[in-house]
Amino acid sequence: MPSSSRQTVTVDLSDRSYDIVIGDGVLDEAGARVAPLMGKGPRRVITVTDENVAGLHLARYRAALAAEGIESLDIILPPGEQTKSWQYLELVLEKTLAARIDRGTLMVAFGGGVIGDLAGFAAALALRGIDYVQIPTTLLAQVDSSVGGKTAIDTPQGKNLVGAFHQPKLVLADTGLLATLSERHRRAGFAEVIKYGLIREHCFYEWCAANGNAAIAGDAALLAEAVRRSCEHKADVVQQDEFETTGLRALLNLGHTFGHALEAETGYSERLLHGEAVAIGMVMAFDLSHRMGLVSGQSAGRVKQALASLGMPVDLAALPGLTVDALTAHMAKDKKVKAGTLRFVLVREIGEAFAGSEAPADLVGAVLRDAGAVG
Ligand code: GLY
Numbered sequence: 001m002p003s004s005s006r007q008t009v010t011v012d013l014s015d016r017s018y019d020i021v022i023g024d025g026v027l028d029e030a031g032a033r034v035a036p037l038m039g040k041g042p043r044r045v046i047t048v049t050d051e052n053v054a055g056l057h058l059a060r061y062r063a064a065l066a067a068e069g070i071e072s073l074d075i076i077l078p079p080g081e082q083t084k085s086w087q088y089l090e091l092v093l094e095k096t097l098a099a100r101i102d103r104g105t106l107m108v109a110f111g112g113g114v115i116g117d118l119a120g121f122a123a124a125l126a127l128r129g130i131d132y133v134q135i136p137t138t139l140l141a142q143v144d145s146s147v148g149g150k151t152a153i154d155t156p157q158g159k160n161l162v163g164a165f166h167q168p169k170l171v172l173a174d175t176g177l178l179a180t181l182s183e184r185h186r187r188a189g190f191a192e193v194i195k196y197g198l199i200r201e202h203c204f205y206e207w208c209a210a211n212g213n214a215a216i217a218g219d220a221a222l223l224a225e226a227v228r229r230s231c232e233h234k235a236d237v238v239q240q241d242e243f244e245t246t247g248l249r250a251l252l253n254l255g256h257t258f259g260h261a262l263e264a265e266t267g268y269s270e271r272l273l274h275g276e277a278v279a280i281g282m283v284m285a286f287d288l289s290h291r292m293g294l295v296s297g298q299s300a301g302r303v304k305q306a307l308a309s310l311g312m313p314v315d316l317a318a319l320p321g322l323t324v325d326a327l328t329a330h331m332a333k334d335k336k337v338k339a340g341t342l343r344f345v346l347v348r349e350i351g352e353a354f355a356g357s358e359a360p361a362d363l364v365g366a367v368l369r370d371a372g373a374v375g
Contacts, residue, residue, distance in 0.1 A: 007224070009231040011147065012239050016167045020147055020231045024176035024220060027135065030061055030108075031068030034133055037169050038070070039104015045133075046096050047072045048119035049110040050079040053137050056180050061110060061135070072108070073099050077115070081268035084114045084153045092122040106131050106169075112138035113145035113274070117163070120151030124166035134171045138181060139189025139223070140275055142173040143196075143230035144252070148238040154268075158333040159260055165243055173231070175224045186223075187216045187311055188275025191282070193226045194310070196233040198282060198303065199251050202351030204229060209306040216310065250355040254345040255281030258367075261330035265322050272319065279312035284367050289346040291363045299350055316372030324368045324375040328361070 006023040021033065034045065045065065049058060054076045065072055075095050077083050096107070107130060109119035116134050123132035136146035152163025178186060190212055197205025208226070215222035234252070241248035259274070259281030266272040286300040308314045316322055331342055342364060347353050369375070 007228045009235050011235040018170050020171040022173045022227050026172045026174040028064050030064040031070050035068045038106055041104050043069050044071045045106045045108050047108045047110050048075045050077050050115055052079045053111045084118050089153050096126050103127055108133045110135045113141045116141050116146050117152050120166055121163050124164040131169045134168045137177050139178055139186050140192050142227045144192045146171050147234045178223050188273040190216050191275035191279040193230050196230050199254050199353040205350050212310040247355045251345055251353045254353050255285050257331055257344050258284040261327040264330045276313050279307050283314045287367045295347050322373050324365050324373045327368055
């Protein structure tokens with residue numbers, strides 16, 4: 001039976017509305033929560049996951065489904081960003097179609113951001129769109145990527161350039177699973193938590209700065225609060241700008257233009273996790289905003305200090321040899337480039353981001369150089 005002690009955040013999108021159910025042990029309710037979403041056909045779901053998550057949590061998840069008489073066809077993929085590719089999209093679709101699915105078949109994305117994005121995209125494509133459920137297992141996925149319906153794969157041309165908006169029917173965020181992450185991965189995920197404060201709520205930024213280290217160390221109550229408050233922000237933004245047309249949702253990309261370039265140059269590897277790239281990118285976005293006369297040096301400095309105090313990287317000291325030219329070339333491929341000008345999410349103050357501004361190339365270069373890039 002689902003526990004009544006859960007926190008639920010609703011993403012209100014009229015006929016595409018759905019709940020994000022948050023709490024320790026939600027995974028054990030997967031069967032009871034998924035069953036009402038299933039069609040009339042066989043009680044079976046297609047589950048996309050990775051080897052790490054399967055090793056840790058698949059047996060428990062399957063038991064939760066079995067308790068409701070639901071079977072799972074598991075598609076277990078290698079972990080890592082390289083899996084978000086044409087090759088694995090094709091593999092997931094082939095295995096899904098070979099299972100003779102129909103429009104009532106439900107897919108479950110059980111893993112971190114890579115699995116959520118890939119499986120969500122496969123669900124958008126199979127039979128022109130089947131329903132899916134997100135069960136995010138990382139902090140990053142619980143606070144950001146599992147909510148809002150952005151699905152994608154990476155291509156040689158860049159990250160997330162091929163994808164679809166396809167909202168899930170349900171998100172189950174089991175905060176107990178966060179205890180199985182390394183502290184480094186919780187810290188990197190926390191960058192996406194504090195991001196909401198930096199973009200739109202100064203007081204949440206202060207909460208993150210004060211409580212971040214304890215949450216990152218594994219304090220379950222603080223992690224659950226961080227997930228809930230982040231999901232409230234994400235839901236509010238997605239409700240107002242689902243398809244990223246007004247500029248509001250684009251604010252969630254604070255630090256991501258710089259961050260994606262850093263990830264691309266470091267090969268989307270363990271050398272630099274996505275959240276670490278975002279932390280450096282957010283410091284750069286504040287620095288750029290300061291150089292453009294938009295935010296005070298004091299505020300930019302406070303943010304850098306706060307992220308450093310949470311143990312996040314704030315410059316390129318640990319990434320020697322990255323060049324301004326290579327990073328700028330990656331930024332030029334970013335989805336936010338319009339008519340050849342580099343556009344960034346910028347800030348007026350902590351908690352007040354805005355999108356769509358052009359940034360002079362010499363100032364972007366100066367930001368990169370001061371952070372440690374060569375050239
Ligand atoms: N992760 C940014 C967005 O969902 O819009």
